[in-house]
Amino acid sequence: MTSTPTADAQTVTRALTNATIAASHAPSIHNTQPWRWRTYGDHLDLFIEESRTLAVTDPDRRLAILSCGAALHHALISLAADGRQATVTRHTDNARPRHLATIRVDARIPVEPAAIRHLQSVALRHTDRRAVSGTPVDxxxxxxxxxxxxxxxxxxxxxxxxxxxxxxxxxxxxxxxxxxxxxxxxxxxxxxxxxxxxxxxxxxxxxxxxxxxxxxxxxxxxxxxxxxxxxxxxxxxxxxxxxxxxxxxxxxxxxxxxxxxxxxxxxxxxxxxxxxxxxxxxxxxxxxxxxxxxxxxxxxxxxxxxVLDHDTAGPSHTPRLPADQTVDHR
Ligand SMILES: Cc1cc2nc3c(=O)[nH]c(=O)nc-3n(C[C@H](O)[C@H](O)[C@H](O)COP(=O)(O)O)c2cc1C
The missing domain is CATH 3.40.109.10 (NADH Oxidase)
Structure with missing residues (x-):
């Protein structure tokens, strides 16, 4: 007999899926999206996806790993906005250099307004290469x-x-x-x-x-x-x-x-x-x-x-890969 997942297990799974969706909006060098997530019932593993790294431009993978770090932070923003406390382990195991981090979901936490604001910014953020306006950054x-x-x-x-x-x-x-x-x-x-x-x-x-x-x-x-x-x-x-x-x-x-x-x-x-x-x-x-x-x-x-000219429209958002190319469900 297969057991039915409890309601809380289902909400954890949904929060983890939401986290990978938020992470997909992260900036990356040349929009390579060099990350791969593995989702389990209560945690996420983050790997670098070697097939989307830049062998010539970035042979040490420094900018690819930096891009993965941005995706990791986006995922954590999403979990906080879902009212989930998360513990991150950043891996330094030389034997498994592709495995960068694990996010484990713990207890429920109150959702702070700042967490919701950050999640909204995830969807808004993009690279706008227009010249800056005359207004200085204070x-x-x-x-x-x-x-x-x-x-x-x-x-x-x-x-x-x-x-x-x-x-x-x-x-x-x-x-x-x-x-x-x-x-x-x-x-x-x-x-x-x-x-x-x-x-x-x-x-x-x-x-x-x-x-x-x-x-x-x-x-x-x-x-x-x-x-x-x-x-x-x-x-x-x-x-x-x-x-x-x-x-x-x-x-x-x-x-x-x-x-x-x-x-x-x-x-x-x-x-x-x-x-x-x-x-x-x-x-x-x-x-x-x-x-x-x-x-x-x-x-x-x-x-x-x-500060950019807010009266003219900025560029469109760059495309993103479908989830099946960045997320494996276990
Ligand atoms: C590590 C890193 C290096 C980047 N280098 C440049 C750069 O040299 N010039 C540039 O115009 N954009 C650069 N970008 C921005 C990316 O091109 C951009 O994040 C990507 O195309 C996705 O677009 P988005 O930020 O609008 O979502 C870089 C982004 C990252 C994360």
Whole structure:
């Protein structure tokens, strides 16, 4: 005789399924969605999906693991909004490097209004590569975003104007190195451009039609996209570096959780975030970025913060894979 799951077991299963759905909205390098979830009755296992990592752009998998960290944080946001306490184990087992984390669902907890707000931001958050407007990001807003980063044991260093010029030159250098590399170009072409009906990658609809007159260059996608952008300079943009003391898988996972926390907070405060990873991808420019931190830590990701023109529509959302390609039910 098969036993009928209790009502609570069913709600736990539903909360875990909701968590994987929320996680699917997470940002990822080139929208690769390099995560795979395994769901059990009372817990979720998070794995890195090697077939969706970037062998040329990201050979150490640092940006893929960072993306998985963002998915992990999105899942936890969903569980909190479902009134579920969750315990996370972040794995450091060298024998099973694909297995990144386990989320175990414990007791019921009251649902805080903040948890609902964060979950709403999960659906709203997206990458908007338009030039920033003339409205500056105020200091209190930046402090709140930095606090969200710190809540995930990661740090945010806001660059001073002089350092922004050093970042601009490092980003430019990284783009030149990458665009001279045929294998890198081929990988970029595989993941970006076109209409992207298959659920991954960055469609032309969200890639700018031309480069805007910025100090720090945005990602060179190797071809113009379809998105019209204003011809304004990003003078009010703020550039910052996510960083921390370690430079291994657990640190990159944490950095992804911090990216998610910061981006959701920024979304709630009306601030746009654009990750800029080219200077992190190339070893020599990553060293330059490390020096910008006065060698006090390892850089994980560069972020552009800015206020966008709310009167014009932003880009559409990027596609996502169907659940059967990111979730296995056990
Ligand atoms: C680790 C990481 C690195 C990224 N690097 C860049 C980048 O260099 N330039 C850029 O325009 N977007 C970058 N992105 C944003 C992704 O392209 C974006 O998250 C993805 O296409 C999904 O789209 P969405 O954020 O609108 O949901 C990065 C995102 C992550 C998580």
């Amino acid at each position: 200091a209190d807003t930046l402090r709140s975003i930095a606090a969200a980063v710190e809540s995930q044991q990661t740090l945010l260093h806001v660059l001073r104007p002089r350092q922004v010029l050093d970042l601009a030159s490092a980003s430019d250098h990284a783009h030149r190195i990458e665009s001279d590399d045929e294998a890198w170009q081929a990988e970029l072409l595989h993941w970006t451009g076109g209409a992207r009906t298959l659920g991954t990658g960055i469609p032309d609809a969200v890639i700018p039609r031309e480069a805007s007159p910025t100090t720090v260059p945005g990602r060179d996608f190797g071809h113009p996209g379809d998105m019209a952008i204003a011809d304004t300079h990003d003078r009010t943009a703020v550039f910052a570096i996510l960083h921390g003391p370690g430079d291994g898988d657990p640190d990159w996972l944490r950095a992804g959780e911090a990216l998610s926390a910061a981006w959701l907070k920024a979304t709630e405060l009306g601030v746009s975030v654009v990750p800029l990873s080219a200077a992190i991808e190339v070893t020599v420019t990553r060293e330059t970025i490390r020096h910008l931190l006065s060698d006090l830590g390892h850089p994980y990701l560069v972020l552009r913060f800015g």
